[in-house]
Amino acid sequence: MTAAADSVERKPWRSGARATLTPELKTAAILLAPSILLLAVVIVFPIVQGFWFSLTNGSLLKPGKFIGLGNYVELLQSPAFYHSLRFSALFAVCNIVGSYLIGLGLALLMQRDMPGRGIYRVLLLLPWIVPSLVSIVAWRWMVMDDKALFNVVIKAFGGSPIFFLSESEWAIAVVIMIRIWRSVPFMMLSLLAALQTIDRSLYEAAAIDGATRWQSFWNVTLPQLKNISIVLCLLMTIWTVNDFDTPWLLAQGGPANATETLVILAYRSTFARNDVGMGAATSFITLFILMILVFFLLRLQRRSA
């Protein structure tokens, strides 16, 4: 094909593009370009680079060689990965269910007129406001050994001390409980905001129809909260799976790896074993799992809308 012919063939495309690129679009493109460029630099580049790392056998100091899907294959054959995956799933599910139920209960309570409501609201927000390092270390002191606060109370009621951070089952329970404690304020605040937007006339109509309080809650309140609930579940799933602070500061993923999440596994691979490829592969599998969950939750939300 000659250059002339090429230019002739390109003309319709060019004229089409010119027609599409209206002055408004051009202005928008120019105005958006810096933002898009910034996003590409701070989001796309690290993701692409991270994915590349997951395909190499490099360390923190050496780039390493391309090994294809070697890290992913090794990871999917590793019992440590499935252990972390199971705990991450349990951690996320328990936190979402626990914090949602408690958050909803508190939101319903806080919606009522009662003396000192403002103070209660502020106090209930404290677990969210206090830096995680401070709150988790404080919790650690309260459950650490037989002389810690919880065991003092247990012993005062005639019980035997529980070594919360020494027994795997208890350590799992404590990590989940503290995560719920940290998540409840956000759940409560969001649900309280959603509760306050529900049209009062719906409750009046339900009351005229003879609905009980429970029926009003089940048939009016919950359906009205559906969309915000899906969004909250979505956010809480992402935040819980990516939570490093709670299991690390409380038990460093122990005892005997009982509270090791996928994020801790990725951290250990990268920094303790100096295996950046494996750490990146663990992170990308976590990302992939989260993306699937996000996809289904967003679809659910769209259907509900």
Place this chain on the structure above:
Amino acid sequence: MNKSTRFTRRATLGLAAAATALTIGMVPAYSQAVTLDFWDMAWAGADYVTTAEAQVAKFNAENPDIQVTYRNIPWSNWYETFVTALASGSAPDVSTGGGFQAVALYGQGEILPVDDVIAEIGDDFVPGSLDAMKYDGVSVAVPWATSTRVLFYRKDILEKAGVAVPTTFEEFRAAAKAVTGNGVYGLVSSGDAGGMHWIPYVTLANGGGLFNEDGTAGLTSEASMTGLGILAGIVADGSLNPASVGYVNNDAIGSFGRGEAAFLLSGALMPSQVPPEAAALIGVVPPLKGAHGEAETLHFVNNIMLYKQTEHPAEAKKFLKWWSDNALPLWSEGKVGNLPTRASVAADERFASNEFAQAALNEYEPIAKTLSEAKGGTFPALNAVDGDGFLVSLVQAIWQGQPLDAVVPTANDHLTELLAE
């Protein structure tokens, strides 16, 4: 404008040019002072930082052509601090560091050998410390301080129970069992790196270790399993404080200081971390004889190293030697928790009058082995072995009372993987 004004302008311009030329001439003279970054680990508390900064100031005053900038590095995530600095090209010129830091970074091509510095210092190192720095035929660092594992006991608890200070591991287990009761346990430890030291210590002390003589993973060898069996036995007897699994090292030291346990394995100068009235009740157990009839213990030789990224290797070496030669105030005033590797520092009055330092230097240090025993020397994989976390998981599982047959082979397989990598 008259002529004299023009002359003045010319004169001004001339003066400015002359001043600039003079300034340019002065800049090289001023900038001849070489700047070095020295990263020093947090070897002790606030006293140490103050003393170390004063030492650096002293060096700077004595050597106006070399100006050292001091930075104290906390131990939390210390290895990440160094590797990220190296990866970003902002490594220090000289640093102190953990037992296997130098060899691990040498394996990555980031460390300069220091055989010439060691030769200049001469024969002033405690036995075994220089060997622990040898890799690939070179010295990868200058020995700085040894972290020797010493078994301590509470005199008050043993006296009250009428139990003699043990001399063998079997006696140790029996003593721990005998004193357990009424809120007091035989042994307290931790579920972190401090507690993890029990694994190499008890295996080494019973004729085993992390490695076999052929360099393969040796946790499942008969001798190592005998040693680990003693730990499992102590747990089975109910002699271990059950909170040990969730404790960190400072929690265990605090519990021991409060008299809640009779025995604690810790660093040689640990008693300085408890109140003086508690320290007076602490004694050092003579090195326990293992099942093979000999006594051995574990130590880590921490080191000072030189980075390849330095632009001034000669000056960095000069400072490194000076820091090692002038280390005494860091112990006498800075209260370093480890023992010195320089024999001249170890001979100082401060150590002569310290019963714990004397016991460690005279009884423990001569029989101390490194983590690499029986493979010998040092090698880069040791850093991963020390920092990976699998030994921490193993000690936590043992403290939990999990059967050795279920947990030790898994740890041994992991060790084999690390060595293969």
